Amino acid sequence: MNNDLIKNNLLYEINDLSLDNDDLILNETIFHNANGYIGVRSNFEEGYKEGFDSIRGSYINGFYDFAEMKQAEKLCGLCEEKQTMLNVADPQGITVMFGNETFSMFEGEVVESSRFLNMAEGYTGRRVVWCSPEGKKVEITSKRMTSFVSLPLFTIEYSVKALNFSSDLIFESSHIGDVKNYCNPNDPRVAGESFDHLVPVSADIDDGVSYIVTGTSKSGLTVCTAVKNVLMKDGAVECAVNGHKTAAHIRTHIDENETVTLVKYTVFSDSIRHEDCRADAAREMTEALGVSLEAHYAAQKAYMDNFWEQSMLEIEGDDDLCIATKYNIYQLLQSVGKDEYSNIAAKGLSGEGYEGHYFWDTEMYMQPFFTLTNPEISRSLVSYRYSILDGARANARILGHKKGALYPWRTIMGKECSGYFPSGSAQYHIDGDIAYSTIAYYLATKDLDFIAEKGAEIVFETARLWMDTGNYYHGQFHINDVTGPDEYTCIVNNNYFTNASAQYNLHWAVRFYNLLKEAGKLSVAEKIGLTEEEVAEFEKAEKNMYLPYDEELGINPQDDSFLHKEMWDFENTPKDHYPLLLHYHPLYIYRYQVCKQADTVLSHFIYEDAQDIETIRKSFAYYEKVTTHDSSLSTCIYSIVASKLGLADKAYAYFGDSAKLDLFNLHHNTKDGIHTANMGGNYMAIVYGFGGLRLKESGLYFAPSLPKQWKSYKFKINYEQSQIQVEVKPEESIFSLIHGDAKTINVYGKAYTLKDTLTVPMNA
Numbered sequence: 001m002n003n004d005l006i007k008n009n010l011l012y013e014i015n016d017l018s019l020d021n022d023d024l025i026l027n028e029t030i031f032h033n034a035n036g037y038i039g040v041r042s043n044f045e046e047g048y049k050e051g052f053d054s055i056r057g058s059y060i061n062g063f064y065d066f067a068e069m070k071q072a073e074k075l076c077g078l079c080e081e082k083q084t085m086l087n088v089a090d091p092q093g094i095t096v097m098f099g100n101e102t103f104s105m106f107e108g109e110v111v112e113s114s115r116f117l118n119m120a121e122g123y124t125g126r127r128v129v130w131c132s133p134e135g136k137k138v139e140i141t142s143k144r145m146t147s148f149v150s151l152p153l154f155t156i157e158y159s160v161k162a163l164n165f166s167s168d169l170i171f172e173s174s175h176i177g178d179v180k181n182y183c184n185p186n187d188p189r190v191a192g193e194s195f196d197h198l199v200p201v202s203a204d205i206d207d208g209v210s211y212i213v214t215g216t217s218k219s220g221l222t223v224c225t226a227v228k229n230v231l232m233k234d235g236a237v238e239c240a241v242n243g244h245k246t247a248a249h250i251r252t253h254i255d256e257n258e259t260v261t262l263v264k265y266t267v268f269s270d271s272i273r274h275e276d277c278r279a280d281a282a283r284e285m286t287e288a289l290g291v292s293l294e295a296h297y298a299a300q301k302a303y304m305d306n307f308w309e310q311s312m313l314e315i316e317g318d319d320d321l322c323i324a325t326k327y328n329i330y331q332l333l334q335s336v337g338k339d340e341y342s343n344i345a346a347k348g349l350s351g352e353g354y355e356g357h358y359f360w361d362t363e364m365y366m367q368p369f370f371t372l373t374n375p376e377i378s379r380s381l382v383s384y385r386y387s388i389l390d391g392a393r394a395n396a397r398i399l400g401h402k403k404g405a406l407y408p409w410r411t412i413m414g415k416e417c418s419g420y421f422p423s424g425s426a427q428y429h430i431d432g433d434i435a436y437s438t439i440a441y442y443l444a445t446k447d448l449d450f451i452a453e454k455g456a457e458i459v460f461e462t463a464r465l466w467m468d469t470g471n472y473y474h475g476q477f478h479i480n481d482v483t484g485p486d487e488y489t490c491i492v493n494n495n496y497f498t499n500a501s502a503q504y505n506l507h508w509a510v511r512f513y514n515l516l517k518e519a520g521k522l523s524v525a526e527k528i529g530l531t532e533e534e535v536a537e538f539e540k541a542e543k544n545m546y547l548p549y550d551e552e553l554g555i556n557p558q559d560d561s562f563l564h565k566e567m568w569d570f571e572n573t574p575k576d577h578y579p580l581l582l583h584y585h586p587l588y589i590y591r592y593q594v595c596k597q598a599d600t601v602l603s604h605f606i607y608e609d610a611q612d613i614e615t616i617r618k619s620f621a622y623y624e625k626v627t628t629h630d631s632s633l634s635t636c637i638y639s640i641v642a643s644k645l646g647l648a649d650k651a652y653a654y655f656g657d658s659a660k661l662d663l664f665n666l667h668h669n670t671k672d673g674i675h676t677a678n679m680g681g682n683y684m685a686i687v688y689g690f691g692g693l694r695l696k697e698s699g700l701y702f703a704p705s706l707p708k709q710w711k712s713y714k715f716k717i718n719y720e721q722s723q724i725q726v727e728v729k730p731e732e733s734i735f736s737l738i739h740g741d742a743k744t745i746n747v748y749g750k751a752y753t754l755k756d757t758l759t760v761p762m763n764a
């Protein structure tokens, strides 16, 4: 089995004899289990030794408490409260005793130790061969799964094998309700203070299942976790409640060469999704126990088979890159919320970095993968934004706007959570980003009914916001005092990316208005009081949008003042002063030409038709020199634009940095969680970058190139209910219609009808 998995790059395995605290905490993230609803970090069941740091956490997507966000000066409209994702309970604990000895990686001798992630079947595992101080040799394996089919379910199958002895065997399995979130006062990317968010409600045992119900201190939410331990041989199981924890004491015997297995089932339920989460957890537990563990594994495998079939992406080339790319795609699936109560947090469900908040990361980096491979999930992501549209309207009023909706820069349930508004609320481009991804969903599916039902309202309300933010100056529409994607340049006039995205947003507001009108599906206009005159204003602003251009350099300046600033002194900036945000006062950074991440270069990908290729080429060269890529959202975009410009070596180098970021901990902070946006960006670097894919109203475009390091690559996408496979080889690209109606596709600018298979020579 393993050979096949390794060949397909679906098994990631490490031998980790190291008990270095940094490695342990990193692997908690790398091997976490998640299914879009719940996420459990990969902690050792038995814990570490005294004094070791650990982020021991289990999370529910969209489940939050409010936390105070102190503002030193009470300016009007600043947020004083944020939402924060909670660590909800700890169902991971299992310790095992052989006679008088307890298994610990920190005592006796660890003879073998490995961890693996099986992406074909959707589980993680750990295998240890351990010799106790008294010489008892055991093999311990644990297999963990968060089910994609029964979203509330997390299982641990924990097996021990006595290799050279027989003895009494005791498992202590804990279920802990009084847990806390992790904090680090010295890192702005995780919470700085630890609050008591959880309030015990009840802990009880019913029919061998322990239930822990916990409330939140401020948001009025409730969570219930239920745990059942099933010993797969005869033995005595006793459960006891102790405060807001329960413990199961499981006693049996093990003979030499015998394997004894304990299966620990946990289900999670929350009051956002269920009125009575204690009752729901009981129902889910009964359902989970009603089928065998093998059946749960089989269902998981069937789900994964379908997932890999839909989102197939194969590279023949560098093994490290292949596995990193598969890992990234797998993490997108683990992270994405699949209901309207949740979205994709910046760290997925793998850790507490960015407190479980949703940013523009979803729309511009992760959602494109789902739009192309699983449009239903993409639609659900738009539905989530639709569900918080009223929150966005309220947010716009807080910021003084008389009309329109302004989405919060970071949020869980719809209210703004950014403490530092210059690089938070001021990033108005989030409106354009959400509109862009809604439009992309439409372009990929032509699902006008969904646009009529939800999408258009988002696009109209965000268009209104631009009208209320900008103003005409010398006949052109300007947008002042906003922040673009690059957070090293804040509160500027006419950020090029923002203006380009507002232009696209306004263009599509007009387009949707007309499309819906023609189709007789325009009831939303009446609902929100949108008039023909307002739509004519949208069109006028779109046509007159000011897009900064510098004649002398032949580039688009990032904003009106960017080119007036002095260059950052890169030569004299020590390597350990990156990321700059951790070493320099923000104001100091703002005064220089230095970018944290792709900004204008991002627009040259997303809104590529706004400029000619020469301007894009010069802009790329210019911004490349001043970009630090301190944000993980950057190198993937540089890779895509380098591909577009035919800069193959650069495209590949940027792609490699992006692909391996988490698996190889390149930013040294993967312990706080994966960089989910980069993972989506990495997918885009292949499909949009090397594959040259673009979704436009005029059709589907490709311009394939093959990195010289690879023999070939292929991927599948969904387009208007058809599935298309693209295979890129050194001499040619082969397009195959896997199912659905024939489609017109454009390859290197030439239109072809794809009926079954089409072969196009490289660069023809």
Ligand code: BGC
Binding pocket: 346, 354, 359, 360, 361, 485, 487, 596, 597, 631, 632, 633, 677
């Ligand atoms: C980036 C933002 C991003 C956020 C969350 C920041 O470092 O600058 O663009 O949205 O991280 O990933």
